[in-house]
Amino acid sequence: MIDVNNLDGTNNIEKDIIEIKEMSKIKKIISNLYMYDNDPKELTDIYTDIFFQDNVSFILTKLSQDKIFFKHFPEFYVPNSNGENVINCQQNNSYHKYGVFKHILVTIESVGNSQITMGDWQKKLLKWTMFLHDIGKPYVKVYKDDGTDSFLGHEDKSVELAKNILDRFYFTDEEKNIILTFIKYHDKFLNSEDITYDNMKMLASELNNNKEIFYLLIDVKDADAKAKSDEVYEKYKEIREKYIDFINTYFIYSESEKNKNNIKNSDKQDKDENESQKNNNISSELMNKLLDDIISKKNIYNLFQPVIDLKEKKVYGYEVYSLIDTDLNVDMGKIINYSKEVNLYDKIQQILFLNKIVNFDNINSKESNRVFAKIDLNSYKNYINKPRIYELMEKNNLVVKFVNYENIHLSTIQENIKIIHDNKGLVALENFGMSSNIKLDDLNFLDIDYIIPDISLVADISENREKQDYLANLITYSLSNNINIVLPNVNDSDTLNTLAGLGARYVIGNYFAKKEKNINMISGTLESMIGELGQDTVV
Numbered sequence: 001m002i003d004v005n006n007l008d009g010t011n012n013i014e015k016d017i018i019e020i021k022e023m024s025k026i027k028k029i030i031s032n033l034y035m036y037d038n039d040p041k042e043l044t045d046i047y048t049d050i051f052f053q054d055n056v057s058f059i060l061t062k063l064s065q066d067k068i069f070f071k072h073f074p075e076f077y078v079p080n081s082n083g084e085n086v087i088n089c090q091q092n093n094s095y096h097k098y099g100v101f102k103h104i105l106v107t108i109e110s111v112g113n114s115q116i117t118m119g120d121w122q123k124k125l126l127k128w129t130m131f132l133h134d135i136g137k138p139y140v141k142v143y144k145d146d147g148t149d150s151f152l153g154h155e156d157k158s159v160e161l162a163k164n165i166l167d168r169f170y171f172t173d174e175e176k177n178i179i180l181t182f183i184k185y186h187d188k189f190l191n192s193e194d195i196t197y198d199n200m201k202m203l204a205s206e207l208n209n210n211k212e213i214f215y216l217l218i219d220v221k222d223a224d225a226k227a228k229s230d231e232v233y234e235k236y237k238e239i240r241e242k243y244i245d246f247i248n249t250y251f252i253y254s255e256s257e258k259n260k261n262n263i264k265n266s267d268k269q270d271k272d273e274n275e276s277q278k279n280n281n282i283s284s285e286l287m288n289k290l291l292d293d294i295i296s297k298k299n300i301y302n303l304f305q306p307v308i309d310l311k312e313k314k315v316y317g318y319e320v321y322s323l324i325d326t327d328l329n330v331d332m333g334k335i336i337n338y339s340k341e342v343n344l345y346d347k348i349q350q351i352l353f354l355n356k357i358v359n360f361d362n363i364n365s366k367e368s369n370r371v372f373a374k375i376d377l378n379s380y381k382n383y384i385n386k387p388r389i390y391e392l393m394e395k396n397n398l399v400v401k402f403v404n405y406e407n408i409h410l411s412t413i414q415e416n417i418k419i420i421h422d423n424k425g426l427v428a429l430e431n432f433g434m435s436s437n438i439k440l441d442d443l444n445f446l447d448i449d450y451i452i453p454d455i456s457l458v459a460d461i462s463e464n465r466e467k468q469d470y471l472a473n474l475i476t477y478s479l480s481n482n483i484n485i486v487l488p489n490v491n492d493s494d495t496l497n498t499l500a501g502l503g504a505r506y507v508i509g510n511y512f513a514k515k516e517k518n519i520n521m522i523s524g525t526l527e528s529m530i531g532e533l534g535q536d537t538v539v
Contacts, residue, residue, distance in 0.1 A: 022055065026062050033068045041170040043072065051127035052120075057105040064101070072168075075161045076101075080138045089138040093148045093466075095232050100137050103227050104130065111223035122216060125175060129182040129220055132162040144469065152470040153433075159184050178213060181206055182220050190221075193459040195242040201333075204250060211251040218243050287338045290324055294335075294348055299325040302359050303515035306522060307372065307486060307508045313526045316506055317370030317399065320356040321515055346382040349375070354385065357392045366519045370397040372486075374430065377405040377416065393425035399450060401428045405438070413438075414446050426450065428486070433457050433470070440477055448483060455489040462494040468502060475503045493531070 029050065036042035050059055063069045064087055070077055076086040084090070089100040098106060107130040112123050136157025142150040159180050166176045185206070189199055207213045218240065225236035293299045302320050309316035323332055339348045353375055360371045380402075383389065392398060400420055405413055417427045428450035429438065443451070453474065461467050471487070478485040487499050490509030499507060512529060513522055 022058060023062070026059055029059065030063065030066055030068060033072070037068070037071075040168065044170040047072075047169075048124050048127065051108055051131060052123070054109075056108050057102075060105055060108075073165065075135055075165060078139070080141055082141075082143065084138050084141065086135050086138055089141065091137070091149055091151070093150070095228050097229050098227060100134055104134055106227040107133070107223040110226050111219055118216075122212075125178055125182070126216060126219060126223075128166075129179050129186070130223055132165060132179070133158055133183045133186050133220070133224065135161050142469070150466050150469055152466055155184055155187055178207075178216075182217055185217060186220050186224055188456065190236065190239055191460045191464075192239065192242070194456055195239065195246070197246075198333075199456075200243075200246045200250065211247060214247055214251075218247075284338075287335065288342070290326060290335055291339055291342070291344055291348065294324065294351055295344075297351065297355065300352070300355050301325050301517060302356055303517060304360070304519050305508060305515045306367070306513050306519075307370075307506055308512050308526065308530075309506060310500055310530060311505050313530055314523050315367035315526075317368045317372055317397070318360065318366065318519065319372045319508055319515075320360055322352040322356060346379045349379045350383045350385060353383075354388060354392070357389075357396060357398065361392070361396055363519055365521070367521060367523050368397075370399065372399045372401055372428065374401045374403055377402045377408055377413065379404075380416065390423035390425075393420065393423045397426075398424075399426045399428050401430045401450075401452065403430050405429065410438075410442055410445065417447055421447070428452055433474075440474075443477075443483060444481055450484045450486055451478060452486045452488055458487055458489040458495065458499070462498040468498065471499070471504075472502045479503070496530075 029046065032046055033043065036046065050056060050063075053059055064076070079085050080089075086104075087101045091099055091103065096103060108127055111126045111130045112118060118126075134154060136154040136159075137151045139157045139161075140151055140153045142152070144150060162183055163176070163180060166179060171179070185203060189195060189203065203217075204214060207217060221236070221243075222240070225233045301323055303323060305319045305321070306315045307317040307319060308314075324335060336345070336348065339345045353373055356373045357371060360366075393400075402413070402416075420427050426449040429446075429448055430452045431454045432438070432451040433454045438446075451474070453471065457467055457471060461471065475485055477483075484506060485504070486506040486508060487504045488508050490496050490499065490507040490511050492511055495509070496507065496511055512526070513520065
């Protein structure tokens with residue numbers, strides 16, 4: 001067809017000249033890639049330079065058609081059951097307007113607009129993050145009956161693939177850790193309910209409490225959201241403000257502390273003030289006093305929250321939490337963190353665990369003898385009073401909730417589970433769905449009794465179809481494999497009704513009862529609280 005607006009063909013000629021120049025540049029890049037094929041450092045520099053180019057999308061699109069790119073990034077070409085890979089994978093849902101590879105290219109172009117001043121090193125981390133952040137999507141893609149696609153769990157798969165890629169190139173351990181952490185959290189904590197102080201504090205800890213790195217993560221989230229649908233981006237902008245508010249509040253102390261550290265002062269009073277600041281005005285002496293109280297089993301009290309059986313409409317068990325009775329404005333998290341600094345963490349964890357079980361055992365008025373209590377699996381191996389724990393396991397209907405199991409080998413986890421089973425205890429995996437190494441297929445090998453999904457998977461469940469699909473599949477899997485599943489964070493009737501509709505049986509949350517020092521009898525009120533949930537929905 002003749003372009004009536006360009007009868008002389010001038011624009012076409014200019015476009016042809018530009019494309020010839022660009023193709024010449026790409027040929028040179030490809031030539032360099034072949035030349036330095038066995039030099040990870042040079043290859044890393046070449047690809048980093050590509051990511052910095054204004055026309056990075058054009059360059060990578062052309063490169064993806066060359067076998068040298070295939071050699072360097074074979075993970076991009078592994079087909080899923082429908083023949084889709086990173087290069088050609090489509091995203092048919094309301095969240096996206098591009099396919100996976102196009103989305104990646106757009107994010108590489110836009111990333112790097114952080115509120116902090118950035119040099120080439122920071123931009124390098126961001127560009128490589130965006131290049132790798134979604135490469136797990138074809139591997140986990142679910143084709144739903146309504147014609148839409150789901151990619152739940154793609155962050156963890158992307159981390160797994162990205163780690164292999166980064167190991168082949170030239171990156172320091174620090175750079176790898178930052179990039180992998182960015183990938184892990186690029187698509188998490190994007191709902192208002194997720195932006196809690198505890199979640200953000202945990203995220204800050206994952207980022208080594210580094211304000212500048214936290215800002216870089218926000219830049220990653222910015223780029224990712226901009227490349228999604230307009231509706232998603234508009235919603236994200238509200239969430240972004242909450243991130244900024246947290247940073248501006250949480251890191252005020254960090255900034256002031258840095259300034260103090262630049263001033264050399266050997267005066268003892270100044271040292272004491274610095275120590276107090278580290279624990280929100282709680283001095284090390286007072287923190288040590290609190291730890292001594294725990295070791296002496298003084299001033300410890302417990303909170304109890306019932307686990308509800310929706311089918312039987314009764315209390316199924318109790319979750320037990322530990323707190324310290326003190327007038328000081330310090331939470332348990334700070335005390336536990338301080339115990340790590342002074343090498344008392346394992347001892348404190350064991351004392352608190354035993355205290356939970358003993359106190360629960362001593363309560364006569366309760367509607368169930370089943371108790372759920374948390375154990376840090378990394379710490380559990382160092383407990384010195386395990387015979388006492390085993391004695392309590394046999395006496396009580398004890399469910400040991402494992403946390404911090406993500407980086408422990410499956411065989412080690414199974415060894416601990418077997419010992420607990422041999423001593424009449426049961427085991428739950430808490431925060432399931434956020435772990436990078438425990439998959440559904442591993443559960444039968446582990447012979448697990450319960451799984452407790454991460455609370456982020458339940459947040460906004462009544463409105464989030466993707467989470468509903470994931471939990472429905474998880475519930476179905478659990479039933480078919482004789483594993484109990486307890487759904488946390490049930491704080492309102494909408495969440496309760498949605499989970500019941502998905503087939504949930506065991507739930508816990510403030511909708512039924514908040515955490516309290518005393519165990520209250522609530523079975524008489526459950527009939528009205530659970531309402532019209534039918535036996536056909538609860539299994």
